[in-house]
Amino acid sequence: MTMRPASYDGLIAQLREASLLGSCAGVLGWDERTNLPPKGSELRGNQMALLARLTHEMVTSPKIGEALADLESWVAQLPPDAEEAANLREIRRSYERAVKLPNAFVEEMARVTTRSQGMWQQARQEKNFQTFQPWLEQILKLKREEAAIVGYSDHPYDALLDEYEPGASTAQITQVFRELSAELVPLIAAIQQSGITLSTDVLEGDYPTDLQQQFGMAAAKQIGFDFDAGRLDVTTHPFCSGIGPGDCRITTRYNPRFFNEAFFGILHEAGHGIYEQNLDATHFGTPLGQATSLGIHESQSRLWENQVGRSRPFWDHFFPKLRQMFPSTVAGVSPDAFYAAINRVQPSFIRVEADEATYNLHIILRFELEQAMLTGDLQASDLPGAWNERFRTMFGLTPPDDKLGCLQDIHWSMGGIGYFPTYTLGNLYAAQFMEAAREQLGDLDGDFRAGEFGRLKQWLTDSIHRHGQRYRAETLCQRISGRPLSHRPLIAYLQAKFTPLYGLR
CATH class of the missing domain: 1.10.1370.30 (Neurolysin; domain 3)
Known part of the structure; x- marks a missing residue:
């Protein structure tokens, strides 16, 4: 096996940092669904939107694209299930999807979905769908945009399904x-x-x-x-x-x-x-x-x-x-x-x-x-x-x-x-x-x-x-x-x- 390029280690270090930022959003998301007072929903939406934008900027940095290009010939020499090969395969997949989504879109999605969860909870308590309906309409609009931006070959649902079950249709x-x-x-x-x-x-x-x-x-x-x-x-x-x-x-x-x-x-x-x-x-x-x-x-x-x-x-x-x-x-x-x-x-x-x-x-x-x-x-x-x-x-x-x-x-x-x-x-x-x-x-x-x-x-x-x-x-x-x-x-x-x-x- 050839020596691992420094660009690989640099890429991994950058992604680890992005994951740390994502873990901060994870704590806020957990708190939102267990402890957040109802009147804190708007602030939490803004917090989550900011973290989503910053994380998205990190994982779509041109440096990642440059590192992936630099490592392409090296990774081709590795067995497909080697640690580095598997990492680069999935990093490329995530990067190519993420880089298509504008920062403003990612920020808006985080803001809307954070607020909508609070409204869903209220609607559920009231047993009244109409309280949640405007938020569902916003989410559907955003998800249609996401499917169009990401792209698909057969059905717009494919673009969204792939986020959760890679390769499925x-x-x-x-x-x-x-x-x-x-x-x-x-x-x-x-x-x-x-x-x-x-x-x-x-x-x-x-x-x-x-x-x-x-x-x-x-x-x-x-x-x-x-x-x-x-x-x-x-x-x-x-x-x-x-x-x-x-x-x-x-x-x-x-x-x-x-x-x-x-x-x-x-x-x-x-x-x-x-x-x-x-x-x-x-x-x-x-x-x-x-x-x-x-x-x-x-x-x-x-x-x-x-x-x-x-x-x-x-x-x-x-x-x-x-x-x-x-x-x-x-x-x-x-x-x-x-x-x-x-x-x-x-x-x-x-x-x-x-x-x-x-x-x-x-x-x-x-x-x-x-x-x-x-x-x-x-x-x-x-x-x-x-x-x-x-x-x-x-x-x-x-x-x-x-x-x-x-x-x-x-x-x-x-x-x-x-x-x-x-x-x-x-x-x-x-x-x-x-x-x-x-x-x-x-x-x-x-x-x-x-x-x-x-x-x-x-x-x-x-x-x-x-x-x-x-x-x-x-x-x-x-x-x-x-x-x-x-x-x-x-x-x-x-x-x-x-x-x-x-x-x-």
């Missing part, structure tokens, strides 16, 4: 979703026609918030979230914020009359956090110190939340602890009844509380609606009606208000159009990765019954976390499982879980 996602739906919809129908209704009464008892927090934090710690390098707080819409090495913050929301909302939210965000905490800190500020894609990131949260957290072996270990923490609520409830309750399939309004079978229908709904809004086929003012009509068709339910309808997710207020498909991609990857882990590690269920999660966590770190962006998602999936992404592992997993619960054939 609207056509590919549509095909994946179509294949999944072809087997998922009949499975849901068979469950609904089984004549079996699983009781969830145990989940709707008295669960004091402080005890929920203790129980959730203990579980998160046991599966591998490091609270010396992270923290748990309360927010309207749960999220994980990876500020940087040694600082990863997760959030949840508590319902003292419903167990699932906080507990599985904590497991979900802890899954994201474990990924962030196990990225290679020596690569902070470079692509090798960042997650592969949002689909891969989501695979980690869904794996711990569902593949592990809703499994019977997990609760063989945790159910006695639950009974000790909430004796008056759980006393007299059998482990079988509790396991059935947390795995009941029942169409419902809220995506983040949806069961594993119907969850992906929530994503398909959003995927279709945001494409239509982006192209102008659906006006923002018509979103509540379109949402309710489509929801009634897919779930057989009509949301009683906007809070349970089109205002339930924060993503559009953040400008996150193109984000939602990564949730279903995450479910697909999670099932395929877990299948591979079981094949390679053997009796994981025995580990879980014993409260031991270290082998799985280490396998995930070795297979996924430590690589950062060395491999694109599709390549990583092939390396881990020996085949491209498929809907079949997820369907097999769901069938194996729900067949005995619902007496299916």
